[in-house]
Amino acid sequence: MNLAREAIELLGQVARILWFEGTKHGMRDREWMALRFLSRANRFSRTPSALASYIGTTRGTASFIIGELERLGYVERTRSSKDKRSVMLSVTQQGKKFLARDAVNGLADAFAVLDDDSKLRFRDTLRHVLDQADAAEQRHHTDVCKRCIFLREDRTASENKSTVEFTCRLFRASIAEAEIELLCTSFEHHRQ
Numbered sequence: 001m002n003l004a005r006e007a008i009e010l011l012g013q014v015a016r017i018l019w020f021e022g023t024k025h026g027m028r029d030r031e032w033m034a035l036r037f038l039s040r041a042n043r044f045s046r047t048p049s050a051l052a053s054y055i056g057t058t059r060g061t062a063s064f065i066i067g068e069l070e071r072l073g074y075v076e077r078t079r080s081s082k083d084k085r086s087v088m089l090s091v092t093q094q095g096k097k098f099l100a101r102d103a104v105n106g107l108a109d110a111f112a113v114l115d116d117d118s119k120l121r122f123r124d125t126l127r128h129v130l131d132q133a134d135a136a137e138q139r140h141h142t143d144v145c146k147r148c149i150f151l152r153e154d155r156t157a158s159e160n161k162s163t164v165e166f167t168c169r170l171f172r173a174s175i176a177e178a179e180i181e182l183l184c185t186s187f188e189h190h191r192q
Protein backbone atom coordinates (compact mmCIF):
# COMPACT_ATOMS: atom_id res chain seq x y z
CA MET A 1 0.00 0.00 0.00
CA ASN A 2 1.40 3.40 -0.98
CA LEU A 3 0.20 5.59 1.91
CA ALA A 4 1.70 8.81 0.50
CA ARG A 5 -0.05 8.45 -2.84
CA GLU A 6 -3.33 7.40 -1.23
CA ALA A 7 -3.23 10.51 1.00
CA ILE A 8 -2.57 12.79 -1.99
CA GLU A 9 -5.44 11.21 -3.94
CA LEU A 10 -7.78 11.94 -1.02
CA LEU A 11 -6.42 15.48 -0.69
CA GLY A 12 -7.14 16.06 -4.38
CA GLN A 13 -10.76 15.05 -3.85
CA VAL A 14 -11.07 17.34 -0.82
CA ALA A 15 -9.75 20.17 -3.03
CA ARG A 16 -12.59 19.52 -5.48
CA ILE A 17 -15.00 20.81 -2.81
CA LEU A 18 -13.22 24.17 -3.13
CA TRP A 19 -12.62 24.22 -6.91
CA PHE A 20 -15.77 23.76 -8.92
CA GLU A 21 -17.41 24.61 -12.22
CA GLY A 22 -20.12 27.27 -12.30
CA THR A 23 -21.28 29.02 -9.14
CA LYS A 24 -22.28 28.23 -5.56
CA HIS A 25 -24.68 30.70 -3.93
CA GLY A 26 -24.01 32.99 -6.91
CA MET A 27 -20.19 33.06 -6.66
CA ARG A 28 -17.46 31.27 -8.58
CA ASP A 29 -14.72 29.33 -6.80
CA ARG A 30 -12.14 32.14 -7.21
CA GLU A 31 -14.52 34.68 -5.74
CA TRP A 32 -15.11 32.40 -2.76
CA MET A 33 -11.34 31.97 -2.41
CA ALA A 34 -10.82 35.75 -2.47
CA LEU A 35 -13.56 36.48 0.07
CA ARG A 36 -12.29 33.71 2.37
CA PHE A 37 -8.72 35.00 2.10
CA LEU A 38 -9.66 38.65 2.75
CA SER A 39 -11.55 37.59 5.89
CA ARG A 40 -8.38 35.93 7.26
CA ALA A 41 -5.58 38.14 5.90
CA ASN A 42 -3.55 40.62 7.94
CA ARG A 43 -3.47 44.32 7.06
CA PHE A 44 -0.39 43.98 4.83
CA SER A 45 -2.08 41.34 2.67
CA ARG A 46 -5.53 42.87 2.18
CA THR A 47 -4.39 44.53 -1.05
CA PRO A 48 -5.14 43.79 -4.71
CA SER A 49 -1.57 42.63 -5.41
CA ALA A 50 -1.43 40.32 -2.36
CA LEU A 51 -4.80 38.88 -3.34
CA ALA A 52 -3.54 38.24 -6.89
CA SER A 53 -0.48 36.50 -5.45
CA TYR A 54 -2.60 34.32 -3.11
CA ILE A 55 -5.04 33.24 -5.81
CA GLY A 56 -2.20 32.77 -8.30
CA THR A 57 -3.61 35.10 -10.92
CA THR A 58 -2.81 38.37 -12.68
CA ARG A 59 -3.56 41.80 -11.18
CA GLY A 60 -6.21 42.27 -13.90
CA THR A 61 -8.09 39.09 -12.93
CA ALA A 62 -7.78 39.98 -9.23
CA SER A 63 -9.27 43.44 -9.98
CA PHE A 64 -12.18 41.79 -11.78
CA ILE A 65 -12.81 39.48 -8.77
CA ILE A 66 -12.62 42.45 -6.35
CA GLY A 67 -15.08 44.35 -8.56
CA GLU A 68 -17.53 41.43 -8.38
CA LEU A 69 -17.21 41.21 -4.58
CA GLU A 70 -17.74 44.98 -4.29
CA ARG A 71 -20.78 44.82 -6.57
CA LEU A 72 -22.28 42.14 -4.30
CA GLY A 73 -21.55 44.30 -1.25
CA TYR A 74 -19.18 41.77 0.35
CA VAL A 75 -15.94 43.79 0.08
CA GLU A 76 -15.08 47.47 0.29
CA ARG A 77 -11.90 49.34 -0.51
CA THR A 78 -10.39 52.27 1.35
CA ARG A 79 -7.54 54.46 0.15
CA SER A 80 -4.58 55.14 2.41
CA SER A 81 -4.52 58.73 3.70
CA LYS A 82 -0.71 58.72 3.24
CA ASP A 83 -0.59 57.27 -0.27
CA LYS A 84 -3.74 57.70 -2.36
CA ARG A 85 -2.56 54.97 -4.78
CA SER A 86 -2.53 52.40 -1.98
CA VAL A 87 -5.77 50.48 -1.46
CA MET A 88 -6.84 48.36 1.51
CA LEU A 89 -9.62 45.78 1.06
CA SER A 90 -12.01 44.80 3.86
CA VAL A 91 -14.83 42.30 4.14
CA THR A 92 -18.11 44.06 4.99
CA GLN A 93 -20.59 42.84 7.63
CA GLN A 94 -22.68 41.51 4.74
CA GLY A 95 -19.64 39.62 3.42
CA LYS A 96 -18.93 38.13 6.85
CA LYS A 97 -22.55 36.99 7.07
CA PHE A 98 -22.35 35.47 3.58
CA LEU A 99 -19.27 33.45 4.58
CA ALA A 100 -21.57 31.34 6.79
CA ARG A 101 -22.55 29.63 3.48
CA ASP A 102 -18.95 28.76 2.58
CA ALA A 103 -18.36 25.08 1.72
CA VAL A 104 -15.16 25.30 3.81
CA ASN A 105 -17.32 25.42 6.94
CA GLY A 106 -18.37 21.81 6.34
CA LEU A 107 -14.70 20.76 6.10
CA ALA A 108 -13.85 22.74 9.25
CA ASP A 109 -16.70 21.00 11.10
CA ALA A 110 -15.38 17.60 10.01
CA PHE A 111 -11.94 18.47 11.45
CA ALA A 112 -13.40 20.02 14.57
CA VAL A 113 -14.60 16.64 15.88
CA LEU A 114 -11.03 15.23 15.82
CA ASP A 115 -8.97 15.36 19.02
CA ASP A 116 -6.36 18.13 19.33
CA ASP A 117 -3.38 15.83 18.62
CA SER A 118 -4.97 14.67 15.35
CA LYS A 119 -5.70 18.25 14.33
CA LEU A 120 -2.13 19.35 15.08
CA ARG A 121 -0.67 16.36 13.20
CA PHE A 122 -2.88 17.06 10.18
CA ARG A 123 -2.00 20.77 10.12
CA ASP A 124 1.72 20.06 10.54
CA THR A 125 1.63 17.41 7.81
CA LEU A 126 0.12 19.90 5.36
CA ARG A 127 2.74 22.50 6.34
CA HIS A 128 5.51 19.95 5.80
CA VAL A 129 4.15 19.16 2.32
CA LEU A 130 3.90 22.88 1.44
CA ASP A 131 7.38 23.62 2.84
CA GLN A 132 8.83 20.85 0.65
CA ALA A 133 6.96 22.13 -2.42
CA ASP A 134 8.17 25.69 -1.68
CA ALA A 135 11.78 24.54 -1.49
CA ALA A 136 11.48 22.67 -4.79
CA GLU A 137 9.85 25.63 -6.57
CA GLN A 138 11.80 28.45 -4.83
CA ARG A 139 8.69 30.17 -3.47
CA HIS A 140 6.90 30.72 -0.13
CA HIS A 141 3.34 29.76 0.61
CA THR A 142 0.98 32.06 2.53
CA ASP A 143 1.00 31.42 6.25
CA VAL A 144 0.79 33.07 9.68
CA CYS A 145 3.37 35.32 11.42
CA LYS A 146 4.16 32.77 14.12
CA ARG A 147 6.54 30.83 11.85
CA CYS A 148 7.89 33.75 9.83
CA ILE A 149 11.56 34.71 9.78
CA PHE A 150 10.61 38.41 9.89
CA LEU A 151 8.74 38.21 13.21
CA ARG A 152 10.63 39.63 16.18
CA GLU A 153 9.48 38.96 19.73
CA ASP A 154 10.58 41.28 22.55
CA ARG A 155 9.84 39.95 26.00
CA THR A 156 9.98 42.10 29.08
CA ALA A 157 9.45 40.94 32.64
CA SER A 158 8.66 43.14 35.59
CA GLU A 159 7.86 42.14 39.17
CA ASN A 160 4.77 40.06 38.59
CA LYS A 161 4.06 40.52 34.94
CA SER A 162 5.70 39.53 31.68
CA THR A 163 4.76 41.10 28.37
CA VAL A 164 5.66 40.33 24.79
CA GLU A 165 5.68 42.74 21.87
CA PHE A 166 5.78 41.63 18.24
CA THR A 167 7.36 43.49 15.33
CA CYS A 168 7.50 42.67 11.63
CA ARG A 169 11.06 43.35 10.44
CA LEU A 170 9.94 43.29 6.79
CA PHE A 171 7.23 45.96 7.09
CA ARG A 172 8.90 47.69 10.08
CA ALA A 173 5.61 47.75 11.95
CA SER A 174 4.29 46.48 15.23
CA ILE A 175 2.02 43.45 15.16
CA ALA A 176 -0.77 42.98 17.68
CA GLU A 177 -0.91 39.57 19.35
CA ALA A 178 -4.23 38.75 17.63
CA GLU A 179 -2.66 39.58 14.24
CA ILE A 180 0.04 36.92 14.42
CA GLU A 181 -2.64 34.31 13.71
CA LEU A 182 -3.68 36.01 10.45
CA LEU A 183 -2.54 35.11 6.94
CA CYS A 184 0.27 36.98 5.19
CA THR A 185 1.41 36.56 1.59
CA SER A 186 4.87 37.95 2.49
CA PHE A 187 5.45 35.10 4.94
CA GLU A 188 8.81 33.35 4.73
CA HIS A 189 9.89 30.42 6.81
CA HIS A 190 13.37 29.20 7.63
CA ARG A 191 14.73 26.87 5.00
CA GLN A 192 16.13 23.68 6.61
Ligand code: SF4
Nearest residue numbers: 145148150151168184
Ligand atom coordinates in the same frame (compact mmCIF):
# COMPACT_ATOMS: atom_id res chain seq x y z
S1 SF4 B 1 6.24 38.81 10.26
FE1 SF4 B 1 6.15 37.77 8.27
S2 SF4 B 1 4.08 36.94 8.17
FE2 SF4 B 1 4.08 38.55 9.76
S3 SF4 B 1 3.51 40.46 8.72
FE3 SF4 B 1 5.75 40.34 8.68
S4 SF4 B 1 6.22 39.34 6.70
FE4 SF4 B 1 4.07 38.95 7.15
